[in-house]
Amino acid sequence: MFVDLILKNATVLSVDENDTILYDSSVVIKDNYIYDILSDAEAVKKYESINIVDIKKNILMPGLINAHTHLPMSFMKGIADDLPLDDWLQKHIWPVEAKFINEEFIYESSLFGAGEAIKNGVTMCNDMYFLEEQVAEACKKMGLRVCVGEGILDFPSAVFTDLEKRFTYLRSLSEKYQKDRFVDVAIAPHSIYTCCNDTLKRCVEFSKDYNLPVHIHLSETKKEVEDCQKEHGMLPTHYLNETGMLDLPIVTVAHGVWLQSDEIELLKNKNISVIINIDSNLKLASGFPPMEDFVRYGMNYCLGTDGVASNNNLSIIEEMGTLAKLYKGLYSDPTFLSAKEVVRAATINAASALGKRKQLGSLESGKLADIIVVDVNNIESQPLYNLYSQIVYNLNSDKIKHTIIDGKFVMKDRKLVNHDEKELILLAKNYQKQIKAGE
Numbered sequence: 001m002f003v004d005l006i007l008k009n010a011t012v013l014s015v016d017e018n019d020t021i022l023y024d025s026s027v028v029i030k031d032n033y034i035y036d037i038l039s040d041a042e043a044v045k046k047y048e049s050i051n052i053v054d055i056k057k058n059i060l061m062p063g064l065i066n067a068h069t070h071l072p073m074s075f076m077k078g079i080a081d082d083l084p085l086d087d088w089l090q091k092h093i094w095p096v097e098a099k100f101i102n103e104e105f106i107y108e109s110s111l112f113g114a115g116e117a118i119k120n121g122v123t124m125c126n127d128m129y130f131l132e133e134q135v136a137e138a139c140k141k142m143g144l145r146v147c148v149g150e151g152i153l154d155f156p157s158a159v160f161t162d163l164e165k166r167f168t169y170l171r172s173l174s175e176k177y178q179k180d181r182f183v184d185v186a187i188a189p190h191s192i193y194t195c196c197n198d199t200l201k202r203c204v205e206f207s208k209d210y211n212l213p214v215h216i217h218l219s220e221t222k223k224e225v226e227d228c229q230k231e232h233g234m235l236p237t238h239y240l241n242e243t244g245m246l247d248l249p250i251v252t253v254a255h256g257v258w259l260q261s262d263e264i265e266l267l268k269n270k271n272i273s274v275i276i277n278i279d280s281n282l283k284l285a286s287g288f289p290p291m292e293d294f295v296r297y298g299m300n301y302c303l304g305t306d307g308v309a310s311n312n313n314l315s316i317i318e319e320m321g322t323l324a325k326l327y328k329g330l331y332s333d334p335t336f337l338s339a340k341e342v343v344r345a346a347t348i349n350a351a352s353a354l355g356k357r358k359q360l361g362s363l364e365s366g367k368l369a370d371i372i373v374v375d376v377n378n379i380e381s382q383p384l385y386n387l388y389s390q391i392v393y394n395l396n397s398d399k400i401k402h403t404i405i406d407g408k409f410v411m412k413d414r415k416l417v418n419h420d421e422k423e424l425i426l427l428a429k430n431y432q433k434q435i436k437a438g439e
């Protein structure tokens with residue numbers, strides 16, 4: 001049988017239900033999907049292709065999913081660091097946004113961000129910002145899968161003068177990408193402190209009418225929780241529950257740093273996933289998400305980088321390592337959060353969170369071919385006893401050799417396929433000059 005692509009001579013870390021690992025194996029790709037996974041010896045007998053790539057016994061694993069990020073902030077990487085959240089936002093981020101944000105900036109910044117994501121082995125981003133049509137188009141150009149969450153806020157911004165315009169924009173966005181295989185559209189009420197109760201309820205109705213997932217920041221800072229208690233007499237999750245939002249089918253909450261155990265229980269019962277952004281939380285000193293409770297209640301958790309303005313990279317590999325090691329230290333328990341659990345968080349858990357468990361998150365026949373190849377034929381990676389430990393405790397993104405999305409190479413031998421990297425770097429340098437001059 002003729003197929004589109006065969007990746008042979010690979011060590012396949014499938015991240016399936018049984019944690020299957022296969023050596024000397026081939027992954028067979030046809031029509032953007034994984035058609036078969038079998039031994040090299042069997043593959044030679046069953047399949048033919050004009051595209052056969054020798055993986056050289058490197059690790060083939062599911063692409064990483066960045067479940068919370070803001071790609072249009074790419075050109076704000078490192079713009080201001082080591083500051084309290086309020087200063088950082090009000091004195092640095094918001095003024096730059098007010099001055100520079102327009103369609104062109106968002107497109108180019110997202111193009112750069114999509115390139116950076118791919119170089120980090122990320123095959124899908126769950127994004128949140130404004131004018132997300134630009135993010136969608138930039139990701140499509142780079143070949144990156146994306147869920148574009150159009151931000152909803154009560155107050156006027158540089159791009160939208162009123163709330164009505166935001167909903168009108170979102171309506172056309174959801175219609176445009178209804179059948180797009182690369183782009184999902186979400187409604188992204190920014191938070192409970194930037195959307196009033198009526199707006200949150202309107203988002204719930206909108207989500208029902210257009211069948212859109214919801215992506216929201218929740219319980220990121222202590223102040224958010226204290227203000228909510230003062231203003232509404234309850235915790236943020238209970239407040240959100242009263243709007244009906246937690247009864248929607250796909251809701252992802254980013255951060256959850258200050259969630260209390262009854263909130264976690266409620267979220268778990270409503271089948272809602274939390275996205276942990278540990279590097280961003282540490283850098284902004286927001287606090288430590290209650291991992292022990294997430295695990296105890298069996299809550300689905302996955303990983304995000306947040307924007308590069310607060311991270312300052314898009315490395316899910318780094319998120320994995322930081323998360324696993326930080327909590328062992330915090331809880332004085334080296335058995336807490338195994339490398340295997342953390343790899344699942346970055347792949348299959350994230351696919352579940354985004355309602356795409358049947359299509360993404362593991363290497364299995366019938367799933368979309370979103371795959372990365374990790375180079376282990378180097379001194380830093382050898383000897384190699386355990387694949388999960390290798391990925392979580394040893395690896396850095398430079399060792400991601402190839403990134404394949406929808407069955408196509410989007411990075412081959414660390415070189416972006418769909419855009420010239422030099423041009424992207426030039427773009428970033430030009431914006432940096434303009435932003436610096438305008439400060």
Ligand SMILES: [Zn+2]
Binds near residue numbers: 070217307
């Ligand atoms: Zn965020």
